[in-house]
Amino acid sequence: MFTGRGSKALALICGAALLLGLSAVAYASGHNPSGEEMEEADDNIVSIEEGGFVPETLRVIEGATVTWINRDEYGHEITGGLPGAENGEFASDRIFQGERFSHTFDETGIYPYFCRLFTSMTGVVMVETAEEMVEEY
Numbered sequence: 005m006f007t008g009r010g011s012k013a014l015a016l017i018c019g020a021a022l023l024l025g026l027s028a029v030a031y032a033s034g035h036n037p038s039g040e041e042m043e044e045a046d047d048n049i050v051s052i053e054e055g056g057f058v059p060e061t062l063r064v065i066e067g068a069t070v071t072w073i074n075r076d077e078y079g080h081e082i083t084g085g086l087p088g089a090e091n092g093e094f095a096s097d098r099i100f101q102g103e104r105f106s107h108t109f110d111e112t113g114i115y116p117y118f119c120r121l122f123t124s125m126t127g128v129v130m131v132e133t134a135e136e137m138v139e140e141y
């Protein structure tokens with residue numbers, strides 16, 4: 005909604021910038037605050053709040069199911085890939101306030117995603133082996 009179809013080139017540039025910044029972001033947000041919200045103690049949750057994904061970068065172990073919960077007042081559509089370059093890895097229908105969407109990541113890798121409705125909304129799921137997860141601590 006913020007980025008029209010005509011802004012494809014800009015979106016691609018933003019996508020490239022996203023990839024470049026990816027590793028830095030990943031390390032910066034590798035530790036999720038936990039324990040404060042007992043209701044959602046599961047680590048494999050991305051909250052949609054105020055037009056953004058929280059956390060923007062989520063690290064999970066291969067085989068994990070990630071669930072996005074829409075705590076925003078607007079509907080959103082989770083879409084694998086970068087804005088302007090959907091990759092078909094996963095895609096939700098429109099999820100409205102209070103609804104959720106889940107996807108299971110069976111293979112390790114870096115999975116960028118964005119919101120098809122508000123393409124400035126981007127996030128990343130990093131799927132790692134148990135060994136890789138341990139190495140960071």
Ligand SMILES: [Cu+2]
Pocket residue numbers: 079080081119120121122125
């Ligand atoms: Cu959205």
